[in-house]
Amino acid sequence: MTGSSLPAAYFDGIFASDEDPWNLASSEYEAAKFAHTHDVLSDRRYVHALEVGCAHGVLTSHLARLCDQLLAIDISTNALAKAHERIGDRPGVALARMAFPKEAPDDQPFDLIVLSEVAYYWDLVDLDCASEWLRNKVRSGGRVILVHYTGKTDYPHSGDDAVEILWSALDASFEIEQTERRDTYRLDLWKRR
Ligand SMILES: C[S@@+](CC[C@H](N)C(=O)[O-])C[C@H]1O[C@@H](n2cnc3c(N)ncnc32)[C@H](O)[C@@H]1O
Numbered sequence: 771m772t773g774s775s776l777p778a779a780y781f782d783g784i785f786a787s788d789e790d791p792w793n794l795a796s797s798e799y800e801a802a803k804f805a806h807t808h809d810v811l812s813d814r815r816y817v818h819a820l821e822v823g824c825a826h827g828v829l830t831s832h833l834a835r836l837c838d839q840l841l842a843i844d845i846s847t848n849a850l851a852k853a854h855e856r857i858g859d860r861p862g863v864a865l866a867r868m869a870f871p872k873e874a875p876d877d878q879p880f881d882l883i884v885l886s887e888v889a890y891y892w893d894l895v896d897l898d899c900a901s902e903w904l905r906n907k908v909r910s911g912g913r914v915i916l917v918h919y920t921g922k923t924d925y926p927h928s929g930d931d932a933v934e935i936l937w938s939a940l941d942a943s944f945e946i947e948q949t950e951r952r953d954t955y956r957l958d959l960w961k962r963r
Pocket residue numbers: 776781792794822823824825826829843844845846849868869870871885886887888891
């Protein structure tokens with residue numbers, strides 16, 4: 771598929787009509803995927819981490835255990851309202867509405883960026899912009915983890931295409947620490963040179 775990045779209204783609509791979109795809080799499959807993500811990352815702690823597309827905060831809760839400061843962002847106001855209910859005032863976790871990468875944190879460098887089930891929503895302009903932001907904002911030795919469904923999508927890209935487009939823009943700046951394919955998703959872990 772091609773087309774423009776999916777807008778906030780699309781995701782606001784999903785969160786307005788469904789208490790648990792994509793069954794993130796209720797499916798065993800998602801729980802196992804989140805545990806996998808957590809396990810891959812758990813060999814170190816992260817001082818400043820960013821989760822892009824936090825939805826209602828289910829993966830956020832797993833990530834928070836590994837991070838001193840975690841900024842979790844989402845394009846959808848409705849998603850963030852639900853994330854606030856789940857996360858509350860948990861120390862070290864901040865939630866913010868941002869349409870990444872056009873809106874992105876501009877201050878400190880990060881030592882972890884989490885792109886889980888989100889990059890296939892972006893068009894080529896946004897994938898290019900995301901690559902540039904990652905190149906500039908991930909500190910040396912810092913990581914990017916990408917977890918994406920590998921089946922067919924109705925989005926601007928498939929999971930495989932989105933990951934490969936990002937990688938082709940970043941391969942001079944990052945090295946691959948891990949690439950793993952499970953039945954229906956892929957997990958990629960990159961380290962900033
Ligand atoms: C399928 S959910 C994935 C949630 C979580 N990352 C996970 O792996 O379970 C995708 C989330 O990304 C958000 N999202 C989509 N495009 C975004 C963008 N450009 N910037 C920030 N969040 C975005 C959506 O609102 C939605 O909450």
